Amino acid sequence: MTVLARTRSLTRRYNGITALDKISLDIPAGQVLGLLGPNGAGKSTLINVMTGLLKPTSGSVELCGTDPRSDETRRAIGVTPQETGLPESWRVSELVDFVSAHFPDPVDRAELLERFDLTALANRQAGGLSGGQQRRVAVALAFAGRPKLVFLDEPSTGLDVDARRALWDGIRSFHAEGGAVLLTSHYIDEVEELADRVVVMDRGGIIAEGSVSEIRGRVRLKRVTLTDPVLPELSGATSIEREANRAHLLTNDATALVRELVTAGASFTDIEIESASLEDAFLALTGDERAV
Amino acid sequence: MTRKAIPMSSLTMTYTRRNLTENIRTPTMFLTVALVPVGVMVFFVVPFIGQDTAAITSATATLVVFGVLMACVGHFSIVIAAGRESVWGNYLRTLPGGIMPQMLSHILVGLVVVAAAIIPILLVAGLFTAAAAPVPRVLLAAGALLVAVVTFTLLGLAMGYLMSMRVAIIANSIGFLPLAVAGGMFFDRADTPAIIEHIAPFVPTRGTTDLVLLALTGEPVGPLSLVMLAVWIVILVGLTVWGYRRDQVRRFD
Numbered sequence: 001m002t003v004l005a006r007t008r009s010l011t012r013r014y015n016g017i018t019a020l021d022k023i024s025l026d027i028p029a030g031q032v033l034g035l036l037g038p039n040g041a042g043k044s045t046l047i048n049v050m051t052g053l054l055k056p057t058s059g060s061v062e063l064c065g066t067d068p069r070s071d072e073t074r075r076a077i078g079v080t081p082q083e084t085g086l087p088e089s090w091r092v093s094e095l096v097d098f099v100s101a102h103f104p105d106p107v108d109r110a111e112l113l114e115r116f117d118l119t120a121l122a123n124r125q126a127g128g129l130s131g132g133q134q135r136r137v138a139v140a141l142a143f144a145g146r147p148k149l150v151f152l153d154e155p156s157t158g159l160d161v162d163a164r165r166a167l168w169d170g171i172r173s174f175h176a177e178g179g180a181v182l183l184t185s186h187y188i189d190e191v192e193e194l195a196d197r198v199v200v201m202d203r204g205g206i207i208a209e210g211s212v213s214e215i216r217g218r219v220r221l222k223r224v225t226l227t228d229p230v231l232p233e234l235s236g237a238t239s240i241e242r243e244a245n246r247a248h249l250l251t252n253d254a255t256a257l258v259r260e261l262v263t264a265g266a267s268f269t270d271i272e273i274e275s276a277s278l279e280d281a282f283l284a285l286t287g288d289e290r291a292v
Numbered sequence: 293m294t295r296k297a298i299p300m301s302s303l304t305m306t307y308t309r310r311n312l313t314e315n316i317r318t319p320t321m322f323l324t325v326a327l328v329p330v331g332v333m334v335f336f337v338v339p340f341i342g343q344d345t346a347a348i349t350s351a352t353a354t355l356v357v358f359g360v361l362m363a364c365v366g367h368f369s370i371v372i373a374a375g376r377e378s379v380w381g382n383y384l385r386t387l388p389g390g391i392m393p394q395m396l397s398h399i400l401v402g403l404v405v406v407a408a409a410i411i412p413i414l415l416v417a418g419l420f421t422a423a424a425a426p427v428p429r430v431l432l433a434a435g436a437l438l439v440a441v442v443t444f445t446l447l448g449l450a451m452g453y454l455m456s457m458r459v460a461i462i463a464n465s466i467g468f469l470p471l472a473v474a475g476g477m478f479f480d481r482a483d484t485p486a487i488i489e490h491i492a493p494f495v496p497t498r499g500t501t502d503l504v505l506l507a508l509t510g511e512p513v514g515p516l517s518l519v520m521l522a523v524w525i526v527i528l529v530g531l532t533v534w535g536y537r538r539d540q541v542r543r544f545d
Contacts, residue, residue, distance in 0.1 A: 085379025
């Protein structure tokens with residue numbers, strides 16, 4: 001299988017902070033790779049290094065077998081501008097035409113606009129679009145040159161449900177035609193919908209890697225919140241956090257944890273059980289990793 | 293499947309068309325350079341010396357140099373600073389084709405801005421004043437003006453690479469008048485204040501103006517300002533190259 005992107009021990013430090021710590025990653029042709037991680041995990045830095053905007057401190061990065069900054073590579077990748085950066089006075093159709101003009105075999109404009117549900121906005125100036133519309137235009141631009149590999153950094157942040165669906169459809173049809181995607185997201189459902197493989201990053205390193213279902217299994221956590229001045233020793237809690245007189249416990253098995261609390265004769269009141277947020281899951285995952 | 297590159301000339305035209313369209317939709321730059329120098333001319337020069345051939349001919353040449361100063365510095369300092377700072381400028385770097393088509397288009401659009409600055413002045417001079425010069429002299433002066441274009445383009449580039457967008461905008465709105473005054477542009481040669489007379493030869497606006505006047509009228513000018521102009525060009529090339537390299541390193545760090 002052709003590997004489109006390959007990093008080996010990729011490390012990037014700045015101002016004494018290690019933003020990327022020995023990342024080794026392969027993206028084969030046709031794969032949608034979901035990159036999950038809390039803010040500051042190093043996802044954007046990884047994309048900037050992989051797209052040639054930043055230089056690695058050590059280690060290597062190759063796109064399509066060559067330097068990410070080579071012209072040949074640039075013709076094979078698609079990158080999304082941050083939506084706030086679209087030139088305000090340009091019409092959507094002009095933006096698409098302009099980006100397409102850089103590529104030898106661009107997607108037909110009408111087809112691209114249709115794919116991202118932008119046809120009705122073709123004649124609008126970018127500055128007059130809503131944030132979500134600008135975001136969709138920015139994402140569409142990454143696909144204009146018929147790339148083999150597209151980098152999407154938080155593509156659906158700030159989108160409403162319909163816009164997100166339209167975006168997902170666009171990414172899916174690209175994938176169906178054999179395109180590869182590196183997708184970062186805060187939303188685990190987005191990654192679940194789209195990704196073939198998931199990499200979880202934290203503090204510059206890869207802490208988990210696998211298929212969507214494998215990762216989901218690892219992060220299927222519950223958050224148990226209760227009031228108790230003195231908690232007993234609990235084997236079922238992966239983490240305990242205190243906030244005033246409330247304690248937040250994360251657990252993979254809420255039923256067992258509650259049973260353990262009762263058995264230990266804990267004097268808890270006001271118990272609540274809810275699905276853990278993705279953030280919780282990452283915290284638990286990082287905790288796991290460090291314990292090992 | 294081979295993926296052939298888009299020819300540079302075609303990409304250059306794409307950038308030029310887009311940049312021109314943007315300038316026309318938001319014509320701040322065009323209007324400023326097309327109106328300010330000719331405004332100074334119509335209100336402060338023509339009523340007083342409009343029918344004195346020698347005086348108005350020199351004044352026209354000086355104003356053309358001033359127009360070139362505004363056009364080149366205004367255009368290049370802003371496009372370079374914006375390109376370095378903006379999210380869009382960063383995005384353009386991920387597209388194939390490299391930086392050359394962008395730079396060439398900045399130069400082509402810069403020439404259009406220069407034309408927008410010069411043409412109104414020449415029209416007013418030709419239609420409403422006694423300004424006159426033999427054709428060979430005018431052609432020689434056009435050549436000298438090219439030196440002014442290069443000098444002020446370098447000044448604009450250096451500013452664009454060394455200043456943030458905000459500082460570049462401020463420098464553009466307050467910088468031209470002191471540069472023109474210090475270079476003695478707005479004074480009659482006969483009664484220029486002594487202090488200006490002392491500093492003017494060291495200011496690049498004086499050297500460029502002197503060079504154009506020398507070409508146009510053949511009247512001798514002090515050699516100091518021309519020597520200083522050469523020094524300025526060397527300094528500005530150095531600053532531009534240094535700023536460009538520093539920017540490349542920073543961006544990539």
